[in-house]
Amino acid sequence: xxxxxxxxxxxxxxxxxxxxxxxxxxxxxxxxxxxxxxxxxxxxxxxxxxxxxxxxxxxxxxxxxxxxxxxxxxxxxxxxxxxxxxx
Numbered sequence: 001x002x003x004x005x006x007x008x009x010x011x012x013x014x015x016x017x018x019x020x021x022x023x024x025x026x027x028x029x030x031x032x033x034x035x036x037x038x039x040x041x042x043x044x045x046x047x048x049x050x051x052x053x054x055x056x057x058x059x060x061x062x063x064x065x066x067x068x069x070x071x072x073x074x075x076x077x078x079x080x081x082x083x084x085x086x087x
Contacts, residue, residue, distance in 0.1 A: 009064055010036030017071030021079070039071025046070070 011029065014036030018027050027035070043066035 006037065006040075007033055009067060010034075010040060012036065013039060013064055013067035013071050016068045017075055020068070020072055021075040023075055023079075035071045035074055036067055039069075039074045040067035041070065042074055043067055043070025046073075 011033040014027070014032030014034070017035060017039060018032060040063070047066060
């Protein structure tokens with residue numbers, strides 16, 4: 001059941017990040033889910049380096065915010081590699 005919640009949260013986080021980074025026209029539902037899930041991993045890795053470890057066993061607003069920030073960082077890196085600017 002946890003992976004289903006992770007997919008929904010990842011999709012929502014990817015959607016929010018793509019809107020924030022102005023990439024919504026370039027991405028579909030599948031890429032939103034992928035970017036959100038990978039962004040969540042990136043965000044959690046950053047927080048673990050800082051010393052803040054969170055629980056990923058259930059949904060939380062903090063987890064969603066971490067996923068959105070991580071997905072935005074991922075989209076920013078993709079923009080820099082692809083275009084040479086953050087856009």
